[in-house]
Amino acid sequence: MFHKANSSILSNPRKDASKKAKDVPLRKSDRKNLRLLAASMLNCEDESILDLCFLDGSLFSRQIQLPDAKATLYFRSPAAVEEEEDTAWPYHYHFQCIWIELDSKTLVPGNSNKPEIVHIPTVALLSILPPGSLPEIRIHPEASKFVCRGADLMKPGIRGWVPPVKQQSQAMLAVAIAVNGNSQALAVGLLAHDLMEDFMTNVKTTGVGVTIITAYGDDLWKNQLPPSLVDTSSLSLFDGGHYGNAGFLEGKFVAPIEMSRTDDSEASQGSVEENDDEEKRAEETDTNVASNGDCHKKHDTDDENGEDAQGSPDDILHAAVCKALSMLQREKKKPLPMRMATFYAQHVIPNRPEGTSIDLKRTKYKKFSAYVAEQVANGLLCVGVSQEGTRKDPMGILVDFDVRHSAIQDFIELRKVSEANKPPDAKERRLVLTDLYCIPHHFQALLRLDADTMKASNATSDERRGTGMLTLKEIRSILDDYIDRENLVDPSNRNMIVVDGPLKDALYKQKKQSVNATSVPTHIPRKDIITAWTAKMEGAFALVEVPGNKVIRIGRGQAxxxxxxxxxxxxxxxxxxxxxxxxxxxxxxxxxxxxxxxxxxxxxxxxxxxxxxxxxxxxxxxxxxxxxxxxxxxxxxxxxxxxxxxxxxxxxxxxxxxxxxxxxxxxxxxx
Structure with missing residues (x-):
């Protein structure tokens, strides 16, 4: 909603009097009514949290006209920095919008009845409430970037549904949007009417499933970021621009990472950097995302013998990289240059040794970029600089690698040996359409050819034996035998063939027409006579399954x-x-x-x-x-x-x- 034209929130409350939006302080009675309304909608057993949101501090209302609705925004004042973070309002540097009132008439097409006021909690409020306070819609992490850009959630994109614990008083159901593997809401919207009655029956139909009201990345979110004059290194998790959700990356993507809200900002920032390198662009299922990459769970119970059997974490990482490079080497068209994050997620992780997991935190490198820097010094990798906005990564692009490096050559030899030892059933099977040729019947008497050879009596496959359908190699062999038998090779030039009478009639005589002697040369290059010989053959085909050369279908005429x-x-x-x-x-x-x-x-x-x-x-x-x-x-x-x-x-x-x-x-x- 807040991505559309003329929908900007413009400025912070009580900071710019020149703007048309006017902020009105709420009376204590109005704040109590708003708090009771929130208690009826939200499933929050701890009443002190709602008191902290609506009764403590100051609340201001702002009325704005959006293209789709009339809205009233309720802003909560920031808390003092000196307050204890465990018990106080967690936002210290900026006013936060915690509640929205909308005119539902503009949101429901065809609703000509009396407009209903729809109340919606914001992402900033849900971030400090327990998970499940609002009915949840689950989506895939890759779909979060579209929701953060302002798109409504379509019905086919819904991956899960957590029904409401208590019935909301309003007809239009407000729901929170979260990714699988991350319980914190990234957006809030209104559920479509046709999904409210029987959600599971209609979930896979077409159309809009949830109309997004506010989300990460919209104008409301951007105008609540900390002021530029504030020292961002001292900000808390909630004032860092992502409401305490460390999975919100680069202002457009929500990763499926569960983070404790009691973690300090340094640990949270480190997790953001690691997830950016290892998980963000991995196109895997939700289960694989949770089990691969740097988010692999630590196996503290592993004993030393088990680690020695599988190799150290450094050896596992290096083996996966070398195997991935050896697999890239066999591709005819190498997909290079490639983003280093894509290389790690789509090539390194799938090629780790069987029964192992890559845990960068247990290696001496701690981050994949440190490993890349070491391999660049060793001459294995060649990297380039990538830039996203103002951020530059000197090792963000994999440009090339040294195929002759000993580590890669070892894996290439192992791959060749393993492929050679694979049974035929384990190899990839495919169909091949092969061109066959049939020698015209009158060529047998004209050139005195062997009948069994023309009928392919000695063919390797039973399906082709005796059918007269020959391969290109076989018809060339018949022509060469005729040339050698008749001594048609020019002694002065071995590449020239003398054209005798039978060969001239076979190659150049048209039906019901005689051969014009002036138009046919007496000597023809060997490659030209082979082309002319092939053109005189009748067409045939064979559909073959390889490996195994199993003939599926064989026949004359056009394939x-x-x-x-x-x-x-x-x-x-x-x-x-x-x-x-x-x-x-x-x-x-x-x-x-x-x-x-x-x-x-x-x-x-x-x-x-x-x-x-x-x-x-x-x-x-x-x-x-x-x-x-x-x-x-x-x-x-x-x-x-x-x-x-x-x-x-x-x-x-x-x-x-x-x-x-x-x-x-x-x-x-x-x-």
Missing amino acids: PCVTIEVSRRQSNKFVTEVRGYEEFRLDAETLCHEISQRFACAATIIKTQSSSKRATTELLIQGNLAQELEALLTGDASKTKHGGAKDSPYSLPKNSIQKVLRKGVPAKGKK
Whole structure:
């Protein structure tokens, strides 16, 4: 709400009289009424906390006009620095907005009845109350950055729901938003009406689930930061700009970290720096985030023998880094340069030795940046400077690494040995579409070729034996045998082939036409005659599963292909048609459901009648998904940035996909 135009809170209470917003002190009776209202809404057993918030100190009200609602903000005065932090109001340097009144008529579309005043506690107030004081909505940590930028919470983004302990007096239910693994609220909003009756039934539908009123990062939060003249090194946790939540990083991200509110500011700041290096950008599940990285739980009960068996923490970290670098070395297109935080979260942690965990606090480095500095001195890593705002990190970018370093070479040799010893079933299986060739029948009498050789009687696979479908190597071998048998190699130039009569008729004679002697040279380079020989062959194909070279399908004619055709409709909308997938034994209903789930689009199965009077089906998909479907069907997620193509169960050959963009359809990345 406070991110929209003309929604700024402008200034601190009672600091700038030139602004239109006017702060009015609340009478004692008004403060008691507000305190009773808060007690009816919030589940707080300790009544002294509510007295501290509403009765102690001074309260001021400010009325402002927002684009979406009329609001009354209630600010609480800061406490004296000399007061005991355990029992006093924890904010010492700035007025804090603790309560908001809104006109619900502007928030509920179609509500033409008498407006209801909606009361909402702020994040600053919830930060000092026990967890669960307000009904909670749980989200994934990666979604917190969007909420902090002012976006409403959509229904598919909801990951959990803690129902209210007591029924609120108002019709619109106020809820707190928190990430999994961090109980402190990052935002407060109003639950959608269609979710209030049966939350679990409607949670996965589309639309807005929670209308965000205030959150970390909005104008209300920014205007409550400590003044620039205050020494920030002496501020308490709550005055540090994150209401005591050390998981709030860089003003836009909330990490799933449980922190004790009694920790001192130095420990909290150290935790923020470590989480920035190790967890913030890790795209893992909530369980992995809690169990990996520098937030791994210390195993104080581990004995020395167990540590020796797995190696010291320094050895575990170094082994994981070297293995990660060896895996990057095998990639044809190395993703470098790369952010050091991304390298640690997505490459180092997954490559740690099996049965171990990386605990930087137990190493001699304490931080990953100290380890990187040592490896730069050893010549293993090459780093660069990264900058985010005014902060510069001299080792924030991994630029390159020394492949010839002895530590990496050891892991490369181990990887080669392990891959060689893997059974065939453990390797990644994929489909390959191989081109085959058939020699025309009249070539046998014309060139006096062996019949068994033309029929592929000696083929390595049973499916191809005796079918007459030859590989490129086999048809070249037949041509070479004919050239050697007839002594057609020019003695003066071994790369030139003499064209005799039968070979001239085979390569250049057209149907019902004689060969023009003047248009055919008497000597042809070897590479040109091979090209002409291959062009005269009839086409065939084989669909092979590797490793193992298992022939799935073999046949003459044009190889099967999946056609992905994108057309433009009215209002600049696009539709994608997929045909030919049945040739690769793909089920229409399964593929249709897979596409709609992965890319969140509408997909329909349409039955058609082919030219051979055989009923076929095709998929009609909403939107231009040519690249995404190619990445999904081939199993190559690098062809698109869409995350839905990852972990594809399909492995169609890359040369079996044919993309067609009709008139008016731009290629992806172009306008």
